[in-house]
Amino acid sequence: MVATSITRSAEIPDRLRIERCRSLPNLGPRLLFFSGGSALNGISRALKSYTFNSAHLITPFDSGGSSQVLRQAFDMPAVGDLRSRLMALADETTLGQPDIYRLFHHRLPADVPPAELAEEFASLLQGAHPYIRAIAQPMRGLILSNLRAFARNKPGDFDLAHASIGNLIIAGGYMLNDHALEPVLFLMSKMVEVRGTVRAVVDANLHVGADLSDGRRVIGQRQLTGKEEPPIDSPIARLFLSDGTRELPPGDVRLPKRNRKLIEQADLICYPPGSLYTSVIANLLPAGAGNAVALREVPKVYVPSLGHDPECPGMRLTDQVDALLSALRRDAGNDCPAERLITMVLTDAAALDAGAAVEIAERHGVPCIPVDLCAPDAADVYDPERLCDALVSLS
Structure with a gap:
C-alpha cells in the first residue's frame, strides 16, 4: 500500500511527552544520530534539555583543516x-x-x-x-x-x-x-x-571516496564538501570507503559491536541535516550498519537539510531519499523494504516540495511529514528546539 504523500500528524509536537522529557532528561529517549560536521551541534546543545541518553555516531573521515594535519602526522582518524x-x-x-x-x-x-x-x-x-x-x-x-x-x-x-x-x-x-x-x-x-554518547562510527584511519555520475572518481572528503576545494559539478553516484588510494571491499570495514548495540537500543534513529554524503551516508558504509538499522523496529527519520548542500548538485528531495536508501540497502539487501530503513521524511512545512512528497510515497511508501521547524529569522535553518520537540514526540 502506498502511504499518503504528505501526512500531518496531530502528535507533533506532543506537548505532554516534551514536558515529561524536559522534567526528567536523565530518563529521556535514546535518540541515535548518524552524523558528522557541525550542522547538528546547535541541535545537540538544545537536545540536552530533553534527554541525557542520545547517541551520536560520528564520521572520522574528515580530510581537511587541522584534522588532516593530525592524520598525516600520526596516521589516525579525524577527531575535530x-x-x-x-x-x-x-x-x-x-x-x-x-x-x-x-x-x-x-x-x-x-x-x-x-x-x-x-x-x-x-x-x-x-x-x-x-x-x-x-x-x-x-x-x-x-x-x-x-x-x-x-x-x-x-x-x-x-x-x-x-x-x-x-x-x-x-x-x-x-x-x-x-x-x-x-x-x-x-x-x-x-x-x-x-549528556549522551559520542563515538566514531569506526576507529580507523580511512577516507571516503565517490564515483560521480559523469564517470570521475574522487577520494577524500575535502574533494566533496565544496569548502576547501571547488564544489563538485556532477552528482555522486556512489560513496565508498578507501585507504586513501583504492576502494576497500565492503566487508573489510565492519561496524564495531559496541556501536551496533547503540542502534539495537535506540528509541528513534535519525538521519539528520548536514552534508548528505560525507556527514550522513559515510556513517552507513561500514558492514553491519544497514542491517542493524533494518532490524530495529523504531521510527527512522530523515531530516533533510533546508539550505544548499554542495554535495548534492541538481538533486531533489526524491534523489536524496533514493541515495540514502541505496546506501542502507548495500548492507541490508536490495530487497529490504524501504519502511524498514526510513519510516518518514520530516521537514519544514514551508520547504516541502509537494511533488517530491508524492513521488517518494509512490516509489517507496514513505510519508513526508511537514511541521513548522525552521528558525523564525532563517528559512534555511532548523530551529533547534522545534526540531528537538518533533524528534522527542516521535520517539
Whole structure:
C-alpha cells in the first residue's frame, strides 16, 4: 500500500511527552544520530534539555583543516567533529565547564612569528597558560598528560599554526591509549560530563571516496564538501570507503559491536541535516550498519537539510531519499523494504516540495511529514528546539 504523500500528524509536537522529557532528561529517549560536521551541534546543545541518553555516531573521515594535519602526522582518524560534538553535549552547569570549553575550542594563532607560536605552545605544556591554570585538579593533570604525549610524539616539522588545542589533547590521548580512540573519548566524556554518547562510527584511519555520475572518481572528503576545494559539478553516484588510494571491499570495514548495540537500543534513529554524503551516508558504509538499522523496529527519520548542500548538485528531495536508501540497502539487501530503513521524511512545512512528497510515497511508501521547524529569522535553518520537540514526540 502506498502511504499518503504528505501526512500531518496531530502528535507533533506532543506537548505532554516534551514536558515529561524536559522534567526528567536523565530518563529521556535514546535518540541515535548518524552524523558528522557541525550542522547538528546547535541541535545537540538544545537536545540536552530533553534527554541525557542520545547517541551520536560520528564520521572520522574528515580530510581537511587541522584534522588532516593530525592524520598525516600520526596516521589516525579525524577527531575535530568528535571534539565539537563532545563540547556541544557537555554539561554546561558543571563547575569549571566554561574553562574547559574555552580551552578545547582555543586555536593557536595562524598569523604570528614561529617563535611566538612556540612560546604559547610551551606555556600550555608547562601549565602556565591562563586557559590551563583556570582548570582545577585533577582534570588539569589529565589534560596536561594528553597534551604532553602529543608533544613527545609530534614530528619536528609539525605545523602548529591554527591548531585546535582540543584536537591536540585528543591526539595525545590516542597515543597514550595504544592508538585507540574509544578510551580517550570515554575519558573526555567523563571530564566534561557529556549528556549522551559520542563515538566514531569506526576507529580507523580511512577516507571516503565517490564515483560521480559523469564517470570521475574522487577520494577524500575535502574533494566533496565544496569548502576547501571547488564544489563538485556532477552528482555522486556512489560513496565508498578507501585507504586513501583504492576502494576497500565492503566487508573489510565492519561496524564495531559496541556501536551496533547503540542502534539495537535506540528509541528513534535519525538521519539528520548536514552534508548528505560525507556527514550522513559515510556513517552507513561500514558492514553491519544497514542491517542493524533494518532490524530495529523504531521510527527512522530523515531530516533533510533546508539550505544548499554542495554535495548534492541538481538533486531533489526524491534523489536524496533514493541515495540514502541505496546506501542502507548495500548492507541490508536490495530487497529490504524501504519502511524498514526510513519510516518518514520530516521537514519544514514551508520547504516541502509537494511533488517530491508524492513521488517518494509512490516509489517507496514513505510519508513526508511537514511541521513548522525552521528558525523564525532563517528559512534555511532548523530551529533547534522545534526540531528537538518533533524528534522527542516521535520517539
